[in-house]
Amino acid sequence: MPSEFEVIARYFTVPPVDGADDGVMLGVGDDCTLLSPSPGKRLAVSVDTSVAGVHFPPDAPALAIGHRALAVSLSDLAAMGARPRWCLMSLTLESAEDDWLAKFSQGFLGLCERTGTTLVGGDTTRGRTAIGVTVMGEVDPRAALTRGGAGPGELLAVTGSLGGGAGGLALWQRGERDLDHPLLARYLLPQPRLSAGQALLGLATAAIDISDGLLADLGHLCQRSGVGAELYPHGWPLAAGLGDALGEEGAFQAALSGGDDYELLISLAPRHLVEARKRLASLGVELTVIGELTRETGIRGVASVTHGGWQHFEGAGEPGPGNKDRMP
Amino acid sequence: MPSEFEVIARYFTVPPVDGADDGVMLGVGDDCTLLSPSPGKRLAVSVDTSVAGVHFPPDAPALAIGHRALAVSLSDLAAMGARPRWCLMSLTLESAEDDWLAKFSQGFLGLCERTGTTLVGGDTTRGRTAIGVTVMGEVDPRAALTRGGAGPGELLAVTGSLGGGAGGLALWQRGERDLDHPLLARYLLPQPRLSAGQALLGLATAAIDISDGLLADLGHLCQRSGVGAELYPHGWPLAAGLGDALGEEGAFQAALSGGDDYELLISLAPRHLVEARKRLASLGVELTVIGELTRETGIRGVASVTHGGWQHFEGAGEPGPGNKDRMP
Secondary structure, rough: OOHHHHHHHHHHHHOOOOOOOOEEEEEEEEEEEEEEOOOEEEEEEEEEEEEEOOOOOOOEEEEEEEHHHHHHHHHEEEEEEOEEEEEEEEEOOOOOOOOHHHHHHHHHHHHHHHHHHEEEEEEEOOOOEEEEEEEEEEEEEOOOOOOOOOOOOOOEEOOOOOHHHHHHHHHHHHOOOOOOOOHHHHOOOOOOOHHHHHOOOOEEEEEEOOOOHHHHHHHHHHHHHOOOOEOOOOOOOOOHHHHHHHHHHHHHHHHOOOOOOOOOOEEEOHHHHHHHHHHOOOOOOOOOEEEEEEEEOEEOOOOOOOOOOOOOOOOOOOOOOOOOOOOO | OOOOHHHHHHHOOOOOOOOOOOOOEOOEEOOOEEEOOOOOOOEEEEEEEEEOOEEEEOOOOHHHHHHHHHHHHHHHHHHHHHHHEEEEEEEEEEOHHHHHHHHHHHHHHHHHHHHHOEEEEEEEEEEOOEEEEEEEEEEEEOOOOOOOOOOOOEEEEEEEOOOOHHHHHHHOOOOOOOOOOHHHHHEEEEOOOOOHHHHHOOOOOEEOOOOOOOOOHHHHHHHOOOOEEEEOOOHHHEEOOOOHHHHHHHHHHHHHHHOOOOOOEEEEEEHHHHHHHHHHHHOOOOOOEEEEEEOOOOOHHHHHHOOOOOOOOOOOOOOOOOOOOHHH
């Protein structure tokens, strides 16, 4: 079994690129990493830990575990409209298997590369498999998308489709193992909406990523903004194949209360809808209006559904919907 | 048992201080925290995870566990000469007991307050008790103390005393439980040398914190600096009471190879020794010369001692010396 130094050196040391504008003044290998934040920007930071058997199935493919651990943290940057810059990883493993680590690092570093995120630090420990990821991004302080900017009369819209995370989990639990299956990919290889979040700067008044389920996350947005919401009864963007997988009622429940979708839920003034759709369309991302915000607090229009959402210390410790919506 | 939202709200939400210069533009409660780094400074970041039964005894006092989890990360900032600004905490707990959490947060937030560190984010998960802490500090880019600046002919010196971490662990294993015992306090309530690190800016040529044991950490410093070291046979600053606890030979072994001391090991030119001692004396910190650096690589002068140090994935999973010296 490789030693810890070897684990870091072999799988997670990315050679610095000469002249790269990655803001890393002193990389891995010293007591700290030294970073050079961009002048005039604010630093957006968030941390999430993914635990085997809680946030993902222990026997999920290592590549997916690596990808997913980073993706759920990057999704928080997406929801601020921030551009990702750096991340740190805290890796706890029961053992250090070469094959597993090679795939895991491929998933993690692959997403780093595709999103312009530089891994600048980390540590490894022995224990039940868990991955803690701290992400750091940058955003214009005047434009950052918070949860608190929504106003009554504005539209409520979501990127992409809903329910795919819960649908993929259900398929996994039934034995589906093909990562090319769109729903399984949605659950195990979520794509954080980074470009969409940045494209919505100046248009959206508030944003949150959907990790705990639409209703739960909408509740957070409404609470922080001091508004309520009226959800439309029709026209929801259910993930493709969700009805086949879960049935009609199950699909709608998954869209409302399932976690792990990692889409963006935003508010915006009606006059900005066309421009927002145009910008997102150029990224291949749909934007669907699912309701509007009201002066009266509370969420209405989905009377048959209880206000769900996943909270740890109450869950059963089984793989289930995500758990990202804590302190950032 | 309180829910996760309640855990964060009840124990870790520090009310923002109006007009405080903490650089927090948007605090806990959104997707990310927004921070305002100081112009002209570099950001120094590091992450460390402390796992029950690996890095600290599971039955250690909760206050000590909270303090210690932050202290070991802050020690990395100290070794760069950085001023701590912010931290994020990833907390994994088997259960959320009110009494335990109250003490834990007291230890963690108490050290935050004493060191000027603001907790700006975190998440909580159910699982084997583990605490991941990401620290962020600031340092003048021209003055930061790296491991790579030492040159031959320079002196090798340590702050404070050595062996106290290993001595405290030995006492704990023998049943000592009084946190007022100086050695036990050294092990369970280490005090990161933040002021000393900043005071050494411009004087020390290289620095590292002693977490894996003096010899192991000296090895890192020498490797990064491309030098060797000749250790003096006498005059080592052993922690008070160490000889009584471990015997003469055991005490010297603890000083050389024991982990968890969290002192600074530095190199400096002989002409700067007086000024360095003067600055540290004003902080109540001693600086002891224990050797000098040589052009010839390798560590000499302690022939009876093997080059020790703690590495995970090779350890036995029992509480043992710290594990901080990975990627930052």
